[in-house]
Amino acid sequence: MTEKFFEDLPAGDKHLREERLSGEDIYGGIFLNMKRDTVSLPNGEQAIREYLTHPGAVAIVALLEDGRVLLERQYRYPIAKACIEIPAGKLDPKEDHLVCAKRELEEETGYTAKKWSLIRRIHPVISYSTEFIDIYLAEDLVPGKSHLDEEEFLDVFAAPLEQLIGWVEAGEITDVKTTISTYWLDRYRRGLVKPTLIL
Incomplete structure (x- = not known):
């Protein structure tokens, strides 16, 4: 059939x-x-x-000048594992989504960005949650000091795209926003997709 x-x-x-x-x-x-x-x-x-x-969230694909992607490693209690992820965070009530992305990037990594683009919105758990994540591309990064929340503990590091793809393929990265962003970035580098420039 x-x-x-x-x-x-x-x-x-x-x-x-x-x-x-x-x-x-x-x-x-x-x-x-x-x-x-x-x-x-x-x-x-x-x-x-x-x-x-769920109030919704943002995630950021932050690219360093050398082409590496800014990443975090933090312990995720529900799955009892330290996970590799792109920077992200939930929206505050009535918060503008781009403002949230800028805030989360700076709070968690210390970096600010001069260029911002919207990649896309995803719904990570459509079967039982209203959660959405707006994914942004942050470029022309400027280093600074992070301002983590009292209950927040994470490692900040950078890795080349090829290593991210390897971690996704090996099952080391299982986080959906990071997995989608990794494959999107690979297509972006090959000129197959474009983000929407915002700032």
Whole structure:
């Protein structure tokens, strides 16, 4: 059997949509909230959907003058592992996304950037969270002093793109924002994609 092409699918998403009928808050945390909604399915039946609401976040692909990528290594408690990641952080209430990216880069690494571009928005856990991450490209970096939060401990270092790709392929890097950014940067270096210049 041959599968259809995307162009052969029905127009729109009405035949797939789920509509919220009612809902309740299950848990409220520092910045994550868990909800349980009753929804109407496309066939008229009902189902329960549980999900986390998240304020959103930013991540930064910061390129040094020598072409290396600025990285962090920090311990991630939920998976009990020190992970290699690009700089990132969650949005404060009503915070402009680019302002957040600039703040997080400087707080965590000490660097500021003279040139900023938007790479894209990703949704890292679409099955159970509203979280999105806007990924930025930061260039023309200027070193400075970091200002970590009291509960924040991390190593800052830099690595060439080839090493990042190797870590992703070997399973050393499993973080989704860093994995996507690594492959995007590889395509960018080959002239296959372009970010949207902001500043």
